[in-house]
Amino acid sequence: MNALDIKNLEIQYGHQRAVCGADISLKENGIVCLLGESGSGKSSVLKAVMGLKDYRGRITDGSIEIYGEKIVENGKRLLFPAPGKDLGLIQQNPASAFNPIRIIEKQFKETLSSNGIAYDKDLIFEAFEKVGLSDGERILKSCPYELSGGMCQRTAIALIMLLKPRILLCDEVTSALDKDTQKEVITSLKKCREEEGIPLFLVTHDLGFAREIADEIYVMHEGKIVEHGTTDEVLSAPKDAYTKELISAVPKKGVRISPDRKKHDDTEVFLQIEDVSKSYSVNGKEIKALENISFNVKRSEIVGIIGKSGAGKSTLLRMISGIEKPDSGKVLYNGTDVGDLTDNDRFETVKTVFQDAYASFNPVLTVKHSILDAMKLSDKRKGIKRRDRERFDEMVSVGKNFGLESGLFARRPSNLSGGQCQRMAILRAVLTGPSLLLCDEITSALDVTAGRDVVKMISDLCDRSGMTVIFVTHDRVLAENFCDRIISCSRE
Amino acid sequence: MRKERMAEIRFRVTLGIVILLVLFSILAPLFMPHDPNATNALFKNSPPSPSFLLGTDRYGRCVLSRIMAGAATSVFSSVLLVIASMLVGMVSGMVAGWAGGITDRILMRICDLFLSFPQMVLAIAVSGLLGGSLINACIAMGVTGWTVYARVARAHTIALKNEPFIAAAKENGGSGLHILLVHIMPNVAGPLIVTAATQLGSTLTGIAGLSFLGLGAVPPQAEWGSMINESRAYITLSPWAVLSPAIAVFVTVVIFNYFGDAVRDRLSDERT
Numbered sequence: 001m002n003a004l005d006i007k008n009l010e011i012q013y014g015h016q017r018a019v020c021g022a023d024i025s026l027k028e029n030g031i032v033c034l035l036g037e038s039g040s041g042k043s044s045v046l047k048a049v050m051g052l053k054d055y056r057g058r059i060t061d062g063s064i065e066i067y068g069e070k071i072v073e074n075g076k077r078l079l080f081p082a083p084g085k086d087l088g089l090i091q092q093n094p095a096s097a098f099n100p101i102r103i104i105e106k107q108f109k110e111t112l113s114s115n116g117i118a119y120d121k122d123l124i125f126e127a128f129e130k131v132g133l134s135d136g137e138r139i140l141k142s143c144p145y146e147l148s149g150g151m152c153q154r155t156a157i158a159l160i161m162l163l164k165p166r167i168l169l170c171d172e173v174t175s176a177l178d179k180d181t182q183k184e185v186i187t188s189l190k191k192c193r194e195e196e197g198i199p200l201f202l203v204t205h206d207l208g209f210a211r212e213i214a215d216e217i218y219v220m221h222e223g224k225i226v227e228h229g230t231t232d233e234v235l236s237a238p239k240d241a242y243t244k245e246l247i248s249a250v251p252k253k254g255v256r257i258s259p260d261r262k263k264h265d266d267t268e269v270f271l272q273i274e275d276v277s278k279s280y281s282v283n284g285k286e287i288k289a290l291e292n293i294s295f296n297v298k299r300s301e302i303v304g305i306i307g308k309s310g311a312g313k314s315t316l317l318r319m320i321s322g323i324e325k326p327d328s329g330k331v332l333y334n335g336t337d338v339g340d341l342t343d344n345d346r347f348e349t350v351k352t353v354f355q356d357a358y359a360s361f362n363p364v365l366t367v368k369h370s371i372l373d374a375m376k377l378s379d380k381r382k383g384i385k386r387r388d389r390e391r392f393d394e395m396v397s398v399g400k401n402f403g404l405e406s407g408l409f410a411r412r413p414s415n416l417s418g419g420q421c422q423r424m425a426i427l428r429a430v431l432t433g434p435s436l437l438l439c440d441e442i443t444s445a446l447d448v449t450a451g452r453d454v455v456k457m458i459s460d461l462c463d464r465s466g467m468t469v470i471f472v473t474h475d476r477v478l479a480e481n482f483c484d485r486i487i488s489c490s491r492e
Numbered sequence: 493m494r495k496e497r498m499a500e501i502r503f504r505v506t507l508g509i510v511i512l513l514v515l516f517s518i519l520a521p522l523f524m525p526h527d528p529n530a531t532n533a534l535f536k537n538s539p540p541s542p543s544f545l546l547g548t549d550r551y552g553r554c555v556l557s558r559i560m561a562g563a564a565t566s567v568f569s570s571v572l573l574v575i576a577s578m579l580v581g582m583v584s585g586m587v588a589g590w591a592g593g594i595t596d597r598i599l600m601r602i603c604d605l606f607l608s609f610p611q612m613v614l615a616i617a618v619s620g621l622l623g624g625s626l627i628n629a630c631i632a633m634g635v636t637g638w639t640v641y642a643r644v645a646r647a648h649t650i651a652l653k654n655e656p657f658i659a660a661a662k663e664n665g666g667s668g669l670h671i672l673l674v675h676i677m678p679n680v681a682g683p684l685i686v687t688a689a690t691q692l693g694s695t696l697t698g699i700a701g702l703s704f705l706g707l708g709a710v711p712p713q714a715e716w717g718s719m720i721n722e723s724r725a726y727i728t729l730s731p732w733a734v735l736s737p738a739i740a741v742f743v744t745v746v747i748f749n750y751f752g753d754a755v756r757d758r759l760s761d762e763r764t
Contacts, residue, residue, distance in 0.1 A: 347663065359656040363657075365675075377670075381665060
């Protein structure tokens with residue numbers, strides 16, 4: 001008997017079919033990955049299995065069985081699996097597993113008690129040890145925002161191990177984490193299977209993650225399963241054309257993304273970071289985020305900054321953009337300290353593209369209005385007078401170079417795919433003509449094909465406009481294949 | 493999807509009814525069968541009849557005409573009061589949430605001061621001080637009415653101001669005022685509209701209650717609360733004179749409450 005059997009599943013949103021004829025099986029004690037790009041329907045399958053009450057999709061055909069017990073038959077739901085007991089769920093955003101304003105201990109107590117499990121600190125610390133978390137007492141007394149993303153994710157896994165659900169569902173659990181933290185989470189998930197006997201059903205766009213953990217892989221494209229087999233069969237000898245394309249999009253060591261990119265050895269120095277240091281006070285303790293950082297960036301260069309979570313990369317970007325001042329040292333643009341620049345000069349010189357493209361847009365406005373707002377403010381600073389219609393025409397025209405059709409601009413951010421939203425964010429930044437573009441983990445939430453398209457677009461943009469780019473990422477291979485130069489940050 | 497479709501239908505139907513109600517309250521005086529203030533000694537406390545569809549009160553005034561005239565007073569004043577309270581509360585809440593620090597503390601302590609009094613008790617006291625009239629009753633209700641909107645607006649502003657899209661707006665050079673108007677207000681407006689829609693019913697009841705106590709609309713002005721007050725002593729003789737305005741209040745409050753629920757469901761669907 002399999003832990004999970006999905007047969008001929010069909011899911012619709014309104015009249016649009018998101019999943020068609022999906023057949024997936026998860027063996028007892030197995031690990032299955034459902035692999036595919038954004039919008040392929042994989043999260044829809046997971047949510048249909050989970051049976052959450054506010055699920056907006058409609059199951060129109062097919063069946064779902066959990067350990068032989070039918071929960072969906074011929075498109076009709078017969079049972080809602082008990083969250084926690086039958087099915088455990090861990091989602092992409094590590095912090096979303098917990099109430100942000102309550103300490104972990106209270107949330108553990110509530111969850112265990114509502115599942116009829118006694119609160120036992122020794123068992124909890126044992127679970128923390130299994131997932132590689134030391135200092136359990138501190139974790140229990142902390143709020144989720146006081147823990148790193150990886151710690152939050154592993155705390156959620158520890159809680160799941162205590163609940164011992166019959167199946168654990170995971171939706172992109174490592175995409176927001178750096179490579180080292182990903183390894184720790186992968187180890188923790190494997191322990192769920194090895195030590196607790198919990199089979200895993202994982203949804204991901206990350207082939208590396210699937211390769212590390214899965215026994216079997218199902219590849220999903222446009223709502224259909226296009227390939228299935230063991231991890232070796234699918235990733236080493238794919239049969240389907242789409243699977244081959246997906247594998248070829250993964251950055252490979254030594255393969256440049258833009259091999260024709262011009263060299264910029266002879267351009268002048270544009271940005272100087274001189275002995276920059278920054279500390280923060282957390283619960284009375286001083287934490288050094290940056291210590292005596294120095295480097296130069298030439299005009300039109302693409303410089304990569306890599307490092308683990310907590311290494312200070314985002315802090316460095318905030319110093320460079322002028323949002324925060326360093327405790328010591330200088331950030332100089334063409335010899336002028338960023339603190340001495342007028343606000344207008346600063347707004348015109350540097351723009352940031354954020355990791356979470358959706359969150360970087362106002363959720364209630366269309367992207368057109370958000371981008372027009374940025375353009376109007378820029379025009380006002382430059383003394384340019386033109387109508388919104390002219391601005392919109394420029395937006396559409398430049399947007400075509402980014403692969404963005406005009407119809408997309410009338411949508412709200414939530415109605416765009418991750419890749420489209422990130423490209424809109426880059427478009428908004430470049431339409432104001434900045435000299436420096438700061439990219440903060442902009443591909444971490446995207447699948448391989450969308451991420452590759454975004455970095456290729458930035459490379460072409462740099463060659464055309466002479467813009468300088470600082471590209472923060474935890475993906476070393478991507479940084480090596482995309483950037484002209486790499487700077488590595490670490491806490492040691 | 494069926495749930496969304498039902499939410500959309502409910503929203504449109506209740507919005508349509510509210511619009512009809514507001515139009516009725518504006519246009520009703522044009523269609524009244526009789527002068528609402530005209531007394532008629534021959535028809536005092538008359539039961540419903542073809543001439544007086546809802547009967548007459550103790551002065552022989554047509555109850556239906558007074559209900560229609562009262563609609564303009566009750567419904568319109570409630571809607572205007574709610575809109576005014578929402579605007580005052582929204583501005584003060586957004587400013588408090590955005591500015592933080594001493595500004596936030598001062599504004600919220602003022603809010604706490606007004607919230608520490610039971611609304612109706614304070615409204616009665618203010619009405620008593622200002623004297624009985626519809627405008628004074630609205631002022632009395634408005635004195636505490638703005639606080640709930642201020643709290644909601646402040647909470648949402650504080651949550652929003654650390655969002656990445658606000659950081660992006662700051663980086664684009666938006667001033668504080670620009671960000672509040674263009675980015676924060678559209679996000680805050682939704683929850684405030686929901687709050688306002690659900691407050692319509694209680695506001696109307698509050699104004700009617702003040703009028704019932706003689707602290708609102710002054711007779712002979714037609715207002716549903718004062719109509720109940722005027723006719724309650726004659727409830728055994730002419731129950732229609734009490735029941736008709738009471739039912740009018742009840743139906744209107746139910747419509748407003750359903751509308752508030754429909755707005756809440758519609759806006760929560762839009763955001764998910």
